[in-house]
Amino acid sequence: MVAILALLPKQKDLNHLATMHETIQVFERKNLVAGASKILLEGKRGCIAISTHSADLVSKFEIFTLTFDLSPSDIWSDPKEIARFEGWETIRCLFRFDWDREALSGEVPEDLEQSVSGRGRRTEVPDAAIAIGISMVGIAFCKAGNDVPVGSIMASDDMPATLAVFQTRESMESAMADCECVNLQNIPEWMDGLSDWIQARKRMNP
Numbered sequence: 001m002v003a004i005l006a007l008l009p010k011q012k013d014l015n016h017l018a019t020m021h022e023t024i025q026v027f028e029r030k031n032l033v034a035g036a037s038k039i040l041l042e043g044k045r046g047c048i049a050i051s052t053h054s055a056d057l058v059s060k061f062e063i064f065t066l067t068f069d070l071s072p073s074d075i076w077s078d079p080k081e082i083a084r085f086e087g088w089e090t091i092r093c094l095f096r097f098d099w100d101r102e103a104l105s106g107e108v109p110e111d112l113e114q115s116v117s118g119r120g121r122r123t124e125v126p127d128a129a130i131a132i133g134i135s136m137v138g139i140a141f142c143k144a145g146n147d148v149p150v151g152s153i154m155a156s157d158d159m160p161a162t163l164a165v166f167q168t169r170e171s172m173e174s175a176m177a178d179c180e181c182v183n184l185q186n187i188p189e190w191m192d193g194l195s196d197w198i199q200a201r202k203r204m205n206p
Contacts, residue, residue, distance in 0.1 A: 008065075022043060024141065027041075027080060027081055036163050037162055050153060060113075064161065086150065093138075093139055093182050094181055097120060097133070099117065120178040121180050129201075137155045138153055138175070149169075150167070154175050
């Protein structure tokens, strides 16, 4: 039987994102020793705090998603500006599918756990997957018309409990390559399609 866990944004999170307009300043705490576990976005209409939340799908299989707070109580007195997003008009939410399947005979050394993990878009999830995690791992601020991002924020692959900020086109395209990129206003329709896909996967592996 396939185990599936979807960590999807709540409507209030989408509403928070919809309040962002025009130029956005991106802040983190000063003098961080490790990566930032929380980032502040500040625009003309207010401030949003972004952090990550995790959940265990099965043993040794943890997935991460972004969370949003429109009225953070711990606004820092002297934050450090690390980026500025200008010239954007649309927000795209970045969803990723993580999966685990049983290893084929001889695929991994015998002294290791006999499983193979992967990540990508839903079309890349193998039929043999026994565990599938779905989460929103990032957001991108894009120009209108061509959806070219001017900046993105994602859960770090190296340290998933921390956040990474990208601004060069090469780094953003690389980070977003294995994600499904969905315009903010299209999320409800995307979720409906995802629900149908999840039910179909469960019928494949009852």
